[in-house]
Amino acid sequence: MKLVLLSGGSGKRLWPLSNDTRSKQFLKVLKSKNGDMQSMVQRVWGQLEEVGLASSAFVATGASQVDMLQAQLGGEVPLIVEPERRDTFPAIALAASYLFSVAGVDTEETVAVLPVDPYVDTAFFEKLHELDSALSASGAELALMGVAPTYPSEKYGYIVPSPKQYNEGAGYLEVSHFTEKPDEEQAKDLIEQGALWNCGVFAFRLGLMLDLLMENGWPVSYQVLLESYGDLPKISFDYQVVEKASNVVALPYEGEWKDLGTWNTLTEEMDMGVIGKGIVYGKSSNAHLINELGIPVIIMGLSDIVVAASPDGVLIADKAASPAIKNVVKQVEGQRPMYEERRWGWYRVLDYHKTDDGQQVLTKRIGIAAGRNLSYQIHRERNEVWTIVQGEGMFALNDRIYPVKPGDVLQIPKGAKHAIYAETDLEFIEVQMGSELIEEDITRLCMTWDEIKAICVQTGGLKS
Amino acid sequence: MKLVLLSGGSGKRLWPLSNDTRSKQFLKVLKSKNGDMQSMVQRVWGQLEEVGLASSAFVATGASQVDMLQAQLGGEVPLIVEPERRDTFPAIALAASYLFSVAGVDTEETVAVLPVDPYVDTAFFEKLHELDSALSASGAELALMGVAPTYPSEKYGYIVPSPKQYNEGAGYLEVSHFTEKPDEEQAKDLIEQGALWNCGVFAFRLGLMLDLLMENGWPVSYQVLLESYGDLPKISFDYQVVEKASNVVALPYEGEWKDLGTWNTLTEEMDMGVIGKGIVYGKSSNAHLINELGIPVIIMGLSDIVVAASPDGVLIADKAASPAIKNVVKQVEGQRPMYEERRWGWYRVLDYHKTDDGQQVLTKRIGIAAGRNLSYQIHRERNEVWTIVQGEGMFALNDRIYPVKPGDVLQIPKGAKHAIYAETDLEFIEVQMGSELIEEDITRLCMTWDEIKAICVQTGGLKS
Numbered sequence: 021m022k023l024v025l026l027s028g029g030s031g032k033r034l035w036p037l038s039n040d041t042r043s044k045q046f047l048k049v050l051k052s053k054n055g056d057m058q059s060m061v062q063r064v065w066g067q068l069e070e071v072g073l074a075s076s077a078f079v080a081t082g083a084s085q086v087d088m089l090q091a092q093l094g095g096e097v098p099l100i101v102e103p104e105r106r107d108t109f110p111a112i113a114l115a116a117s118y119l120f121s122v123a124g125v126d127t128e129e130t131v132a133v134l135p136v137d138p139y140v141d142t143a144f145f146e147k148l149h150e151l152d153s154a155l156s157a158s159g160a161e162l163a164l165m166g167v168a169p170t171y172p173s174e175k176y177g178y179i180v181p182s183p184k185q186y187n188e189g190a191g192y193l194e195v196s197h198f199t200e201k202p203d204e205e206q207a208k209d210l211i212e213q214g215a216l217w218n219c220g221v222f223a224f225r226l227g228l229m230l231d232l233l234m235e236n237g238w239p240v241s242y243q244v245l246l247e248s249y250g251d252l253p254k255i256s257f258d259y260q261v262v263e264k265a266s267n268v269v270a271l272p273y274e275g276e277w278k279d280l281g282t283w284n285t286l287t288e289e290m291d292m293g294v295i296g297k298g299i300v301y302g303k304s305s306n307a308h309l310i311n312e313l314g315i316p317v318i319i320m321g322l323s324d325i326v327v328a329a330s331p332d333g334v335l336i337a338d339k340a341a342s343p344a345i346k347n348v349v350k351q352v353e354g355q356r357p358m359y360e361e362r363r364w365g366w367y368r369v370l371d372y373h374k375t376d377d378g379q380q381v382l383t384k385r386i387g388i389a390a391g392r393n394l395s396y397q398i399h400r401e402r403n404e405v406w407t408i409v410q411g412e413g414m415f416a417l418n419d420r421i422y423p424v425k426p427g428d429v430l431q432i433p434k435g436a437k438h439a440i441y442a443e444t445d446l447e448f449i450e451v452q453m454g455s456e457l458i459e460e461d462i463t464r465l466c467m468t469w470d471e472i473k474a475i476c477v478q479t480g481g482l483k484s
Numbered sequence: 485m486k487l488v489l490l491s492g493g494s495g496k497r498l499w500p501l502s503n504d505t506r507s508k509q510f511l512k513v514l515k516s517k518n519g520d521m522q523s524m525v526q527r528v529w530g531q532l533e534e535v536g537l538a539s540s541a542f543v544a545t546g547a548s549q550v551d552m553l554q555a556q557l558g559g560e561v562p563l564i565v566e567p568e569r570r571d572t573f574p575a576i577a578l579a580a581s582y583l584f585s586v587a588g589v590d591t592e593e594t595v596a597v598l599p600v601d602p603y604v605d606t607a608f609f610e611k612l613h614e615l616d617s618a619l620s621a622s623g624a625e626l627a628l629m630g631v632a633p634t635y636p637s638e639k640y641g642y643i644v645p646s647p648k649q650y651n652e653g654a655g656y657l658e659v660s661h662f663t664e665k666p667d668e669e670q671a672k673d674l675i676e677q678g679a680l681w682n683c684g685v686f687a688f689r690l691g692l693m694l695d696l697l698m699e700n701g702w703p704v705s706y707q708v709l710l711e712s713y714g715d716l717p718k719i720s721f722d723y724q725v726v727e728k729a730s731n732v733v734a735l736p737y738e739g740e741w742k743d744l745g746t747w748n749t750l751t752e753e754m755d756m757g758v759i760g761k762g763i764v765y766g767k768s769s770n771a772h773l774i775n776e777l778g779i780p781v782i783i784m785g786l787s788d789i790v791v792a793a794s795p796d797g798v799l800i801a802d803k804a805a806s807p808a809i810k811n812v813v814k815q816v817e818g819q820r821p822m823y824e825e826r827r828w829g830w831y832r833v834l835d836y837h838k839t840d841d842g843q844q845v846l847t848k849r850i851g852i853a854a855g856r857n858l859s860y861q862i863h864r865e866r867n868e869v870w871t872i873v874q875g876e877g878m879f880a881l882n883d884r885i886y887p888v889k890p891g892d893v894l895q896i897p898k899g900a901k902h903a904i905y906a907e908t909d910l911e912f913i914e915v916q917m918g919s920e921l922i923e924e925d926i927t928r929l930c931m932t933w934d935e936i937k938a939i940c941v942q943t944g945g946l947k948s
Contacts (some may be wrong), residue, residue, distance in 0.1 A: 341785025
């Protein structure tokens with residue numbers, strides 16, 4: 021059996037900590053067994069290792085998450101990278117083509133697809149092993165995992181079993197149909213009928229997915245599918261495959277399962293009341309503070325509250341009200357992200373303002389990871405000043421390369437070709453100035469440092 | 485009659501908006517009649533103008549508040565500036581010596597001392613006129629204003645009248661003694677006896693204070709007292725004068741009087757629920773947000789809450805719990821102020837961190853007001869890089885002066901003599917780097933731009 025973990029979604033429900041480049045699964049807010057802070061992705065990967073499944077697992081994701089996944093799970097984690105974000109059906113189709121045409125997996129082998137961040141007991145992952153035998157024993161096209169409901173939730177999708185007698189020995193249910201987000205009364209009825217919560221775990225024989233691709237005229241070769249990825253429909257695996265399948269079974273899982281996708285559910289699993297600089301004072305119970313700002317946050321006399329502060333903003337919410345943040349945050353969108361992690365490192369916006377004479381000024385602190393570089397680029401509408409504050413590297417300006425060290429000041433006029441390469445972890449303070457400061461004002465001449473070196477003349481020292 | 489308004493105190497009770505350089509009386513959180521935001525100081529000054537007393541008023545303050553008072557009340561406001569902060573007795577003594585030896589006020593003239601920021605009806609200031617006649621009619625040494633209590637508060641000091649029959653026609657009470665912060669039962673008794681809240685308004689003949697100075701061997705000449713100001717005891721006017729006086733009367737004031745010194749009392753008088761960038765969402769009543777950070781703050785489902793955010797920190801408090809902030813904030817002190825207003829302008833800290841190799845890096849955005857300058861100075865332990873982003877000025881470096889404009893980058897190595905003068909409002913981004921970044925690492929060679937120009941050679945352009 022092979023596993024495909026889907027690592028997707030940007031998610032506004034954990035604003036301001038999650039944003040377009042930082043998905044919730046990467047937030048280090050859980051405590052690991054050794055006491056370190058860990059993310060949801062790290063917790064799941066550790067559990068897969070415990071049950072011996074990590075070596076069979078692949079992670080399907082988008083380009084923007086590659087660095088983060090490698091940083092959190094190690095450089096060896098096998099990734100299947102979508103060329104663009106579409107939906108779960110195209111992502112799983114691409115993964116299937118990769119398993120078949122690159123990894124050489126047999127078409128009869130079982131593939132189990134699951135989310136990268138369920139908050140569950142290790143028993144959940146133990147149970148994955150049974151998906152394989154359920155497919156064999158039932159002859160079904162799909163075998164799902166379903167969570168035994170603990171209350172009549174209106175938030176989840178339900179897997180509804182056939183009214184046929186339950187096959188005790190087989191350990192699986194035959195699925196009749198699916199019901200999304202019923203009201204409470206319907207949910208109670210569904211639970212009476214033995215329905216399970218759909219937790220996004222699907223298993224099938226690899227050949228099923230390949231057949232489906234071929235039937236629709238889509239390629240099964242990974243390389244070819246990669247190039248025509250934009251032709252696949254933006255549709256979920258549930259709609260395209262699961263709901264159309266004629267023969268589906270489900271394995272009931274009785275243990276703990278939680279969706280930590282909102283602040284109230286996430287903070288329930290946080291051992292620490294305060295992460296970052298701050299104080300919870302006086303009569304405050306069930307208060308959680310996650311503070312990524314460098315300044316202190318003081319909470320006084322408030323209970324059942326979550327406070328999350330990041331360079332993007334500050335959320336102060338009654339826990340029960342916090343799931344609605346997704347809707348509220350729309351009202352503050354359109355502002356520039358204040359912190360981003362990128363392929364080459366990260367940056368944080370320190371200040372942005374317009375001067376009295378209409379010029380824009382943007383100040384950033386930028387970190388380039390050792391061995392990485394910024395592409396060789398030109399800005400038409402702004403000049404930049406970089407003050408190196410840490411690390412050593414090489415700076416390319418108008419086809420000449422200069423070694424740089426802390427204290428050096430690099431002036432980049434409008435129109436100048438420039439790049440920088442970090443020999444050790446490098447940091448600088450950047451001041452951008454211009455009439456219009458937009459991320460799109462960039463012409464990339466080449467990407468890798470080897471390419472840049474081939475163009476430029478190396479010099480002994482900084483020219484100034 | 486002359487008025488002396490005492491503008492003192494730094495005050496932690498409105499943290500994080502008030503700090504050592506920004507006292508609560510300067511926070512622009514109240515709405516003026518024309519709809520603009522105004523501070524408590526501005527509100528009081530407007531009321532004094534209404535009742536014709538502004539032209540008789542002086543403001544006694546410390547050097548750190550001079551620029552702020554002039555900015556908020558206009559450059560013409562007459563200030564009496566203490567050379568150092570001591571207590572209310574020395575401040576009032578200095579003011580008396582100023583009125584006598586500089587302003588030529590007659591020793592028989594009445595001087596009324598009052599706080600710079602009471603939140604009261606204009607009738608309060610109308611009533612100040614009566615202090616003069618009360619002194620004459622009673623022959624008392626001191627005439628106070630007292631506020632008729634509206635409830636048995638445990639927070640205030642009480643002016644307790646003599647049990648003699650009330651002199652209806654005179655309109656004043658003879659004072660027996662003072663009681664500080666009684667418990668509720670005692671407070672009820674005091675109110676029964678006709679006691680008043682002490683609101684810090686004292687009137688006396690100028691000669692009384694001069695006699696007191698002379699009796700103790702302290703000078704009555706302003707210039708001489710200024711030089712020996714450090715010899716005056718650090719003691720309040722209440723202890724040194726009021727409680728020792730044998731003959732004191734008090735005028736009862738029946739109107740509105742509030743101490744807006746804590747977040748719960750201040751927000752009661754704020755017309756706007758949100759000042760700055762932010763949203764109060766959902767079931768939230770009696771919620772106030774004052775946000776000086778450039779990033780959005782979202783409050784969800786919380787009532788009776790005050791949120792105040794500044795570069796120094798974020799307070800999130802149940803209103804009833806908010807007065808205790810004074811004690812809590814001690815636990816986060818010792819951090820560098822993130823925003824300060826100075827004689828020459830202001831600065832805001834954008835980032836402070838230590839690099840992996842133990843160097844410190846501090847990034848500031850600095851504004852110099854047109855016509856002002858930084859002193860000619862040297863730092864021993866740090867170098868600085870200034871990127872000019874707005875305005876024009878003159879930059880002095882090692883005895884040479886260069887004109888500067890937006891886009892110029894000024895590099896100041898350790899040990900270099902430097903200063904800057906703003907011809908128009910000037911702004912720059914400063915990056916400091918060094919092994920130890922402390923405000924004390926500064927040797928000032930001279931202060932005024934005329935002095936600096938006398939030392940330096942003027943040049944045509946920047947050397948680089």
